[in-house]
Amino acid sequence: MNKPISVSSLNAQIKSLLETTFIKVYVEGEISNLTYHNSGHIYFSVKDNGSTISCVMFRGNAKYLKFQLEVGQKVVITGNITVYAPRGNYQLLCSKIEPSGQGALALAFEQLKNKLEQKGYFNPEIKKQLPKYPKKIALVTSATGAAIEDMKKVAHHRWPLVEFILVPALVQGEGSAYDISQSIKYADSLNCDIMIVGRGGGSIEDLWSFNEEIVANAIYEARTPIISAVGHEVDYLISDFVADVRAATPSNAIEIALPDINEHRIYLDSLANEYISKTKRVVEIKQQNLTNLKRLFEQNSLDSKFNFIESQIKLLKSSFQADISQKIVVANNELNFLKTSFSNKIEQRHSQMQNQVIMLKNSYEQNDPKRKDKKGFVQITKNNKVISLEDLQKSDKISLQTPTYIASCTIDEIQKQ
Incomplete structure (x- = not known):
C-alpha cells in the first residue's frame, strides 16, 4: 500500500510539474475581472466560451504595455504557468500582452514553425557539433550594434586566441531578411569553424527578420555549425529552432562557442601539481629501490660471501665430525644387532632342518x-x-x-x- 503524502508535498509536485511543463505559452481570450492594483500589478481573468483562467502581470512587465487593458477586450498573452502552493491555485503569469488584432505575427510564427518542423529542419539528428577549440568564427550581425562589442568583450576574457570575421548584415527593417540570408551564405564560404547569427534585443517586430523562411533556409543549408543568438533569453525565433545551437543572447553565444581559458589554466595547474606529485613519488620509489639494492649488494658482496662460506665450512666440519661419531655408534649397534639376528636365524634354521630330517626319516620308514x-x-x-x-x-x-x-x-x- 502506498504511503500518503502531505497536501504541501502534493501542491509542491503540482507546482513543479506545471511550471516546468508550461514554461512559455500563448493564450488568446477575453479580459474580465480586471483590477489595477496600487502596487502597479495588474490582476484579471481571461476567458472564452468554455473556460476561465486567472492572470497576473507584475509591474516590471506592466510598464511596457503600450495600451490600457479593458474588460471585454480580446488579447493575445505570452507567459507561463505559475502555482501559488499555499492555496493550491495556479494562474497565468503574463510577460507580454498584445491586442488580438496584432496576433497575426504569432500565428505566422506558429504556421512557419509547423511547416519547417514537418520538413525536418528541427531534427536533432542533423544538428552539427561545435568544435571544442575554434580558431575562426564568423559573426553575422549589425556592424554598429551593441551585440558585436559585447561578443568581443566576452571573447577577450574567455579565449583571446580566437579570430573573428565580421559579416555585416541588416538585422531589422525592410530587406533585412534577404540581407541576413545572403550574409549567411557568404560567411559559410569562408571556411570558419563556427558561425554566430544574431543581434541584440528588441520588439517582436524588430526581431521578425529572424522568423522569415528565407533566413531559415539559409541556416539549414549552411555547412558551418551555426549558433542562433537573437534578442534576450525570453525570445524564441525560428532561427533558434533551425540553428545547430540556440544561445539566449549574443554574449551567451560566445560563452557557448569558446572554451574558458581560466578553466584551462586551472586544469593546467592541476596537471602540473599532479605531475610534480607523481614525479616526487617516482623519485621516492627510485630512492627506496636504490637503498634496497645497496643493502642487497652489501649482503651479496665478496667479503660477505667469503665470511658466509667460511662459517658454513666450520659448521659443516663440526656437523660432519658429530655425524661421523653418531654414524659409528649407529653402525656398531646395527652390527651387533645383525650378529645376534644372524645367530638366531642359524639356530632357528638348524632346528627346522633337524625336524625335517626326522619327519623324512619317519615318512621313509612308513613307506619302505x-x-x-x-x-x-x-x-x-x-x-x-x-x-x-x-x-x-x-x-x-x-x-x-x-x-x-x-x-x-x-x-x-x-x-x-
Missing part, C-alpha cells in the same frame, strides 16, 4: 617297500596316488599293490564298522 610285503596288507592307489580306505566311494576304480603284484578293482559297496 619292504613293509608292503606283510601278509594281509596292500597299498590302495587311485589314479596313481596312495589313498586311504576311508576316502573311497562306490564305483571308484582302484589298484591294490604289493611289492610283487597289482590288482585292479571297482568298489561295489562301502560299509562302516
Whole structure:
C-alpha cells in the first residue's frame, strides 16, 4: 500500500510539474475581472466560451504595455504557468500582452514553425557539433550594434586566441531578411569553424527578420555549425529552432562557442601539481629501490660471501665430525644387532632342518617297500596316488599293490564298522 503524502508535498509536485511543463505559452481570450492594483500589478481573468483562467502581470512587465487593458477586450498573452502552493491555485503569469488584432505575427510564427518542423529542419539528428577549440568564427550581425562589442568583450576574457570575421548584415527593417540570408551564405564560404547569427534585443517586430523562411533556409543549408543568438533569453525565433545551437543572447553565444581559458589554466595547474606529485613519488620509489639494492649488494658482496662460506665450512666440519661419531655408534649397534639376528636365524634354521630330517626319516620308514610285503596288507592307489580306505566311494576304480603284484578293482559297496 502506498504511503500518503502531505497536501504541501502534493501542491509542491503540482507546482513543479506545471511550471516546468508550461514554461512559455500563448493564450488568446477575453479580459474580465480586471483590477489595477496600487502596487502597479495588474490582476484579471481571461476567458472564452468554455473556460476561465486567472492572470497576473507584475509591474516590471506592466510598464511596457503600450495600451490600457479593458474588460471585454480580446488579447493575445505570452507567459507561463505559475502555482501559488499555499492555496493550491495556479494562474497565468503574463510577460507580454498584445491586442488580438496584432496576433497575426504569432500565428505566422506558429504556421512557419509547423511547416519547417514537418520538413525536418528541427531534427536533432542533423544538428552539427561545435568544435571544442575554434580558431575562426564568423559573426553575422549589425556592424554598429551593441551585440558585436559585447561578443568581443566576452571573447577577450574567455579565449583571446580566437579570430573573428565580421559579416555585416541588416538585422531589422525592410530587406533585412534577404540581407541576413545572403550574409549567411557568404560567411559559410569562408571556411570558419563556427558561425554566430544574431543581434541584440528588441520588439517582436524588430526581431521578425529572424522568423522569415528565407533566413531559415539559409541556416539549414549552411555547412558551418551555426549558433542562433537573437534578442534576450525570453525570445524564441525560428532561427533558434533551425540553428545547430540556440544561445539566449549574443554574449551567451560566445560563452557557448569558446572554451574558458581560466578553466584551462586551472586544469593546467592541476596537471602540473599532479605531475610534480607523481614525479616526487617516482623519485621516492627510485630512492627506496636504490637503498634496497645497496643493502642487497652489501649482503651479496665478496667479503660477505667469503665470511658466509667460511662459517658454513666450520659448521659443516663440526656437523660432519658429530655425524661421523653418531654414524659409528649407529653402525656398531646395527652390527651387533645383525650378529645376534644372524645367530638366531642359524639356530632357528638348524632346528627346522633337524625336524625335517626326522619327519623324512619317519615318512621313509612308513613307506619302505619292504613293509608292503606283510601278509594281509596292500597299498590302495587311485589314479596313481596312495589313498586311504576311508576316502573311497562306490564305483571308484582302484589298484591294490604289493611289492610283487597289482590288482585292479571297482568298489561295489562301502560299509562302516
